[in-house]
Amino acid sequence: MTSERTRHTPTHDAEAVQIFVESGSVTIIGDRWGSPADSAPIVMLHGGGQTRHSWDRSAKALAEQGREVCTFDSRGHGDSSWAPDGNYALDGFVDDLVAILATLPAKPVLIGASLGGITSLCVAGEHPDLASALVMVDVVVDVEPEGIDRIKTFMTDHIDGFASLEEVADAIAAYNPTRRRPKNLDGLRKNVRLREDGRWYWHWDPAFIASDDDEPRRHTDPARLTAAARQVTIPTLIVRGGKSDVVSDSGIASMKALVPHAEIADVSAAGHMVAGDDNQVFAGAIEEFLARHAL
Numbered sequence: 001m002t003s004e005r006t007r008h009t010p011t012h013d014a015e016a017v018q019i020f021v022e023s024g025s026v027t028i029i030g031d032r033w034g035s036p037a038d039s040a041p042i043v044m045l046h047g048g049g050q051t052r053h054s055w056d057r058s059a060k061a062l063a064e065q066g067r068e069v070c071t072f073d074s075r076g077h078g079d080s081s082w083a084p085d086g087n088y089a090l091d092g093f094v095d096d097l098v099a100i101l102a103t104l105p106a107k108p109v110l111i112g113a114s115l116g117g118i119t120s121l122c123v124a125g126e127h128p129d130l131a132s133a134l135v136m137v138d139v140v141v142d143v144e145p146e147g148i149d150r151i152k153t154f155m156t157d158h159i160d161g162f163a164s165l166e167e168v169a170d171a172i173a174a175y176n177p178t179r180r181r182p183k184n185l186d187g188l189r190k191n192v193r194l195r196e197d198g199r200w201y202w203h204w205d206p207a208f209i210a211s212d213d214d215e216p217r218r219h220t221d222p223a224r225l226t227a228a229a230r231q232v233t234i235p236t237l238i239v240r241g242g243k244s245d246v247v248s249d250s251g252i253a254s255m256k257a258l259v260p261h262a263e264i265a266d267v268s269a270a271g272h273m274v275a276g277d278d279n280q281v282f283a284g285a286i287e288e289f290l291a292r293h294a295l
């Protein structure tokens with residue numbers, strides 16, 4: 001079941017329609033950019049610890065080209081509800097995406113970063129009739145443990161929140177020192193919540209990271225993803241950050257063995273957060289892929 005309401009997005013001076021999808025015991029919140037068109041709709045899923053707003057620039061650009069684009073907050077993230085049973089295993093995210101796709105009038109192009117990418121991969125392999133194409137952004141089945149550990153450390157180091165937006169910016173800069181620090185910190189408000197204790201907290205349920213000591217395996221499930229990858233037949237693109245510590249040459253090679261028809265696009269100036277690090281090149285890679293396959 002879906003519902004929607006129009007909201008203004010001041011960051012981009014554009015109108016987006018906020019949409020709601022019920023998936024079991026959770027409500028998934030998203031934004032719809034653009035209007036239905038002859039081309040395939042696009043569904044964009046963010047990485048763990050992010051929100052749908054990580055896609056705002058990309059979604060807006062695609063919508064301005066006549067695309068219909070839907071971005072969603074994953075369960076326990078952003079404005080979507082927290083899982084009442086603490087279910088942040090891969091099953092929960094996959095079930096939510098299947099529920100989302102059931103509301104669409106046509107098979108979409110799935111674009112997923114990190115956790116959103118492996119969720120999309122799982123659905124593309126296990127439910128081959130639900131999507132028209134797959135784009136995985138800086139994620140493969142065999143990710144680099146060091147990169148995953150660095151992400152987990154970044155997330156768990158600040159469970160107790162921040163005293164100010166300046167501290168939030170400091171933490172992001174320490175994790176990604178090559179990205180330009182914003183002069184105006186108001187944009188960070190989309191990623192944190194100000195609670196009654198006066199501190200800012202990440203915009204996701206702490207149970208997402210804290211409920212399992214083996215968090216990388218809980219969310220990725222390599223055996224399941226390997227089986228799913230072998231079943232992917234739709235056009236597939238892997239967008240890799242050239243400076244990423246999550247995806248390596250060997251990871252790409254093993255992914256090509258699983259999905260031989262997969263195409264690779266390198267964004268040389270980007271790290272793991274590809275769209276945020278170099279949105280222009282990222283958007284170009286997506287546009288070229290869509291054009292090649294007449295999607």
